[in-house]
Amino acid sequence: xxxxxxxxxxGIERRNAINFYLYISPWLLFFLVLTVYPMIKSFCxxxxxxxxxxxxxxxxxxxxxxxxxxxxLFWPAFKNTICYVLMxxxxxxxxxxxxxxxxxxxVKFLGLWRTIFYLPYITAGVAVTILWGWIFNGSYGxxxxxxxxxxxxxPNWLGDKHLALGCIVVMCLWSLGNQILIMLAGIQDIPASxxxxxxxxGASTLRQVFSITLPLSTPTIYFNLVIGTISAFQxxxxxxxxxxxGPVNSTLTVAMLIFRNAFxxxxxxxxxxxxxxxxxxxxxxxxxxxxxQKKWVFYND
Amino acid sequence: MTSNNKKLFTAVLFxxxxxxxxxxxxxxxxxxxxxxxxxxxxxxDEAKSRENxxxxxxxxxxxxxxxxxxxxxxxxxxxxxxxxALSSGSAGDVMQMSPDYYGMNTEFYIxxxxxxxxxxxxxxxxxxxxxxxxxxxxxxxxxxFPNHTNCFVMAYNKDMFxxxxxxxxxxxxxxxxxxxxxxAFVSGEGANKTYALAKHWVMxxxxxxxxxxxxxxxxxxxxxMSTDKVVEALTLYNTLISNGLIPDDTAxxxxxxxxxxxSGKTAMYPCGGFxxxxxxxxxxxxxxxIGFTSMPSDPDGKEINVQYATGWAITTTSENPDAxxxxxxxxxxxxxxxxEAIAVCGIPANxxxxxxxxxxxxxxxxxxxxxxxxxxxxxxxxxPWGGTLAxxxxxxxxxxxxxxxDGQDPQAVVDQYGPQIDTEFASYGFNN
Numbered sequence: 262x263x264x265x266x267x268x269x270x271x272g273i274e275r276r277n278a279i280n281f282y283l284y285i286s287p288w289l290l291f292f293l294v295l296t297v298y299p300m301i302k303s304f305c306x307x308x309x310x311x312x313x314x315x316x317x318x319x320x321x322x323x324x325x326x327x328x329x330x331x332x333x334l335f336w337p338a339f340k341n342t343i344c345y346v347l348m349x350x351x352x353x354x355x356x357x358x359x360x361x362x363x364x365x366x367x368v369k370f371l372g373l374w375r376t377i378f379y380l381p382y383i384t385a386g387v388a389v390t391i392l393w394g395w396i397f398n399g400s401y402g403x404x405x406x407x408x409x410x411x412x413x414x415x416p417n418w419l420g421d422k423h424l425a426l427g428c429i430v431v432m433c434l435w436s437l438g439n440q441i442l443i444m445l446a447g448i449q450d451i452p453a454s455x456x457x458x459x460x461x462x463g464a465s466t467l468r469q470v471f472s473i474t475l476p477l478s479t480p481t482i483y484f485n486l487v488i489g490t491i492s493a494f495q496x497x498x499x500x501x502x503x504x505x506x507g508p509v510n511s512t513l514t515v516a517m518l519i520f521r522n523a524f525x526x527x528x529x530x531x532x533x534x535x536x537x538x539x540x541x542x543x544x545x546x547x548x549x550x551x552x553x554q555k556k557w558v559f560y561n562d
Numbered sequence: 563m564t565s566n567n568k569k570l571f572t573a574v575l576f577x578x579x580x581x582x583x584x585x586x587x588x589x590x591x592x593x594x595x596x597x598x599x600x601x602x603x604x605x606x607d608e609a610k611s612r613e614n615x616x617x618x619x620x621x622x623x624x625x626x627x628x629x630x631x632x633x634x635x636x637x638x639x640x641x642x643x644x645x646x647a648l649s650s651g652s653a654g655d656v657m658q659m660s661p662d663y664y665g666m667n668t669e670f671y672i673x674x675x676x677x678x679x680x681x682x683x684x685x686x687x688x689x690x691x692x693x694x695x696x697x698x699x700x701x702x703x704x705x706x707f708p709n710h711t712n713c714f715v716m717a718y719n720k721d722m723f724x725x726x727x728x729x730x731x732x733x734x735x736x737x738x739x740x741x742x743x744x745x746a747f748v749s750g751e752g753a754n755k756t757y758a759l760a761k762h763w764v765m766x767x768x769x770x771x772x773x774x775x776x777x778x779x780x781x782x783x784x785x786x787m788s789t790d791k792v793v794e795a796l797t798l799y800n801t802l803i804s805n806g807l808i809p810d811d812t813a814x815x816x817x818x819x820x821x822x823x824x825s826g827k828t829a830m831y832p833c834g835g836f837x838x839x840x841x842x843x844x845x846x847x848x849x850x851x852i853g854f855t856s857m858p859s860d861p862d863g864k865e866i867n868v869q870y871a872t873g874w875a876i877t878t879t880s881e882n883p884d885a886x887x888x889x890x891x892x893x894x895x896x897x898x899x900x901x902e903a904i905a906v907c908g909i910p911a912n913x914x915x916x917x918x919x920x921x922x923x924x925x926x927x928x929x930x931x932x933x934x935x936x937x938x939x940x941x942x943x944x945x946p947w948g949g950t951l952a953x954x955x956x957x958x959x960x961x962x963x964x965x966x967x968d969g970q971d972p973q974a975v976v977d978q979y980g981p982q983i984d985t986e987f988a989s990y991g992f993n994n
Contacts, residue, residue, distance in 0.1 A: 312991075313649045313668060333982055400809065401753050401817060409752070420810055420967045507811065508967040510960055524645045526953045527668070 303533040311530035324534035335535065337510050338518040339542070341426060345514065346493040346546075348430045353489050354482055357437050361444030362474060375445075382438025390502040393432040394419070419504055422511035429499050429512060440485050447481025448474060479558040487550055494543050515539045594623065598885040599654035600630040600874075601647070603640040607907060608836065612658075614903035619889055622897070626885055630654075648877070655880035656889055659706045660872050661696035662948030666705050671875035674704040677887045688895035690909055690916040690936070696871055696944045700781060700992050706875035707890040708911035710904050712835040713867045713942040714764060715934050716858070717842075720851040722747060722756075722829040731830070733856045734863060737772050741801050747829040748806040758807040760819035760828040764868055765808065766962055767946055768832065768857065769799045771866045777946050777958075778987065785954065785987045787961075788980030794861075796965045796972035803966045810966055824848050832857065834870070835908045835935045842925040854930040856938065867942035872908070909935055954986045 270278065307324055311317030328335045364375050381389065396403045397418040405415030418428050451474060459469050497516040500506060506513035515535065523532035602612045609632045620628045631654070633640045647653035648670045659671070678685065685694055693708045716731065723730055726746040744758030759765075770777055775791025778784065786792075802808045809822070823831035824844040833841050833854075845852045857867045874893070876886040893900045894911040901912030905920040909932070921933040947955025961979045964970040987993060 313645055313670070331985070398817075400755060406752065417810070417967075422968055507959070508963045521953075521956065524641050525956075527645075527950070529649070 303536055306530045306533035307537050308534075309530040311528075311533075313527045313529065317530050320530070324531050325538075327531060328534055328538060334510060334513060334518055338513050338515045339538075341511065341513055342494060342496065342515045342539075345426060345430060345496055346490060348427065349433055349493050350486065350489050352430065352434055353437055353440060354485060356434060357440035357444045357485060358475075358478065358482065360437070360441045361448050361478075362470065364441065364445050365448045378441055379438035381436040384436070386436075386498050387502060389436065390432065390499050393428075393435075393499075394503050397428050420508055422508045425504055425508060425512045429496075429503065432499055432503070433496075440489065443485060444478065444481055447478050451477045476559050480560055483550075483554050483558045487547060490546060490550065491543055494539065494546075594885045594888055595625050596882045596885065597627045597629070598656070598882050598889065600628070600656040600889065601644065601654040602630065602632045602658040603635045603644075604632055605634045607839070609634075611904050611907045615893055615900040618897065618900050618903060619892060623885075623888070651879045653877050653879065655882050656874050656876055656886045658709070658872065659875045660870070660948065661706065662869070662871055662945030666697075666699060666949045668705070670877055671705050672878055672880070672883060674707055674876070674887070674890070675702070677891075678704065681891065683895075685895075688913055689911050690913050690939070692940055693871070693909070693911050696869075697873060706873040707894050708871060708873045709893060710908040710910045711869055711871040711939065712908040713869045713935055713939050714832045714834050714857050715838075715854050715930065715938070716830055716856065717823070717833040717845075717852050717854055717930075718830045719823070719826060719828070719845075720853050722826065726829070728829075730853060731855045734859050735855065736861065737769075737798060737802065737858045738861065740807065740858070741798065741805070744802070744807040744829075745805060755806070755809075755827070757809055757822070757828045759802070759830045760823050760832070761809050761811070762819040762832045762834075764832050764834070766959060767868045767943075768866050769795055769962070770946060770958065771795070771860055771943065772798055772858070774860045774862050774864075776943075777954075782951075782987070782990070782992060784993075785980075785983045787954075787958070787983040788976055792961075792980070793972045793976050796961065796975060799962065800965045800972065811963065820844070824850060826850055835932065836870075838925050838930065838932075839906075842930065846926040854934065865938065865941040867938055868946075869939060869942035869944050871944065873911075909939060950990055950992075954983045957983050957986065 306317070308319055308321060309317035310320045310323070360378055364371065364378065368374065395401070399405060399415070399417035399420055402415070402418070404418065408415040416424060419425050455473050455477075456469055459473060464472065495516050496514045497520065500512040500514055501517055501520070504512045506517050516539070519532045519535050519539070522528040522535065600616065602609075602616070604612050612632055613630075616628070616630045620626075633643055635641075644653065644657065648657070648668075653670070657670070689708065690711070693711055697706045697708065698704055718731060720730065728743050728746050731740075740758060747756055747758040749756050770792075773791035773794035775789050775795070776786055777792075778786055799808075803810050809828075819828075819831065820837065820841055822828045824841060825848060831841065842852065856865055859865050874890050876883045876890070880886055893904065895901075895913070898912065898915055901910040901915035902919050904910050905915055905923075909916050910920055916936055921936050922931065924931040947958060957979050961975050964975045964979075965972050
């Protein structure tokens with residue numbers, strides 16, 4: 262059997278290859294050190310009883326058994342996180358699409374509107390969360406004051422375990438600026454000729470939205486869906502600052518449970534185990550989205 | 563010298579060198595040298611007091627290359643940085659720690675017993691009584707050394723008491739009594755609402771003891787959270803909140819308890835030693851006359867007070883533990899100037915300064931001076947849910963919220979969560 266002869270790289274090709282690795286090396290280095298290594302390390306820790314020091318003895322699947330059968334907060338944290346994802350992601354897609362479409366229209370002060378809608382996204386997260394705490398405060402809050410003007414006694418928004426998570430969803434929807442911007446870019450990318458043809462055929466604005474804008478925005482919606490879902494599963498800041506997981510653990514998310522176990526209780530091994538459970542759930546959900554996208558995402562066809 | 567003599571001489575020399583290394587824990591200040599890195603937490607006045615003490619030490623020890631960092635505790639900045647540094651072995655030689663917050667029962671810090679023994683000092687004579695107790699692990703290891711501590715005094719708005727026609731609370735008053743006379747302070751709605759007692763962050767821990775029980779055995783071997791005393795405590799807490807005597811958690815989430823008190827919205831406020839200056843000054847600025855009394859007593863007549871302690875520890879990774887010990891003992895009892903610097907934020911470990919400079923400090927208002935804090939320290943419980951016990955503390959918070967926010971039956975809550983705390987206790991390293 263003849264061995265296939267390896268083609269020798271030309272000088273330019275060699276230089277290009279060197280340049281490629283040279284340019285990519287800073288990213289590659291950080292990727293290896295800050296992403297790959299911690300992932301491998303946390304995977305190993307998940308099977309140990311490691312404390313703060315990161316050293317521990319191998320305990321097999323004990324951490325997973327603890328999570329699934331003993332820890333009273335594991336399932337509630339997952340339930341809360343999934344509820345949040347199911348509320349936040351669809352609403353964020355609808356709102357960002359509607360606002361993206363509105364901002365693509367020729368309206369007065371367009372630049373101002375775009376700035377206004379983007380502004381919450383770049384406002385400091387902690388400050389915004391505290392601000393929303395004031396709005397939702399049952400006794401002193403602006404929202405209940407507003408309701409009282411109509412003779413309505415508002416509920417204790419953040420003190421009611423049935424309402425608190427919803428309040429956090431509303432708060433997070435307020436800072437959708439980035440998703441709106443991505444959606445706007447996607448909508449603006451749709452050829453104007455399609456709308457002109459539709460107008461000639463007598464299609465109403467609503468018909469144009471549902472027959473042209475929406476189908477041709479599906480790649481952008483798909484992108485926002487994947488990114489939004491992954492980030493929603495990692496919800497931490499808002500419930501940590503606003504409710505610290507309460508009332509009665511109704512806003513305790515998986516990311517908070519990981520933080521508590523790792524940095525408050527010093528259970529690094531167990532925290533790594535929960536982190537891997539979350540990672541697997543995110544992978545499964547993303548995989549499902551990826552599989553179904555062939556049926557509903559249209560790429561210029 | 564014969565071969566045997568040479569061997570003997572070498573062995574003696576080697577032994578002497580080893581003994582010097584092992585026993586050299588009390589190197590005098592003159593012998594100190596090298597780097598010493600100290601990590602502390604704190605903000606505002608607290609950070610300033612630490613900085614002042616550290617600068618005094620730095621000035622008095624030019625032979626040491628002293629570096630220090632003061633990290634804020636807000637938003638868990640300290641928690642994250644300290645945990646990461648301790649885990650990776652990159653923490654300072656000396657780390658601030660607390661027996662009720664961070665540090666006990668860990669593998670990060672060296673045992674300070676050999677230093678204390680070598681020093682030959684009677685700690686009872688030089689340290690504020692009781693201040694070192696919390697730093698010993700169940701196995702006797704001395705994890706840290708005290709810096710200062712704080713307990714509480716109940717401040718009350720004399721004008722509100724006069725207007726309501728209620729007698730000022732006196733030593734021995736109970737929360738059970740307050741459930742009756744405290745209703746006189748409940749009025750208004752929304753921003754105009756007034757309460758009997760502010761829901762300071764310490765209140766969850768104060769209420770824990772209000773039924774007369776203790777949350778766990780002194781040796782931490784088991785929890786006592788499934789008892790009738792806990793049911794009584796939760797029932798009382800719920801009564802006080804549902805009748806509007808104390809704001810609920812969320813009502814006070816956005817307005818600090820201190821603000822409610824100094825703006826005349828609550829009649830009483832548990833005032834920690836660390837905030838006495840701010841509270842008394844703010845109250846005075848707002849024209850509010852305040853008085854002070856002891857913290858409430860439990861049904862058995864014992865005062866319910868909680869102590870929050872701050873100290874220092876030397877890390878196992880430190881390459882200069884002798885210098886670390888020098889700092890620890892100076893700030894705790896040997897250096898009066900350093901103790902005076904930290905006395906602005908609480909009762910210093912230095913007994914002499916605690917009994918003089920600190921105790922003699924007075925505040926605006928009617929008759930409060932720091933001697934109160936010193937006298938009542940002995941009645942206080944160390945923060946019950948600090949450090950390793952934080953996971954049980956989180957369950958206690960859930961129990962409180964289940965009753966006070968979700969309206970669940972206290973007995974049912976105790977039945978549900980008491981066993982969870984038992985499980986937590988059984989899982990702690992010191993019980994295995």
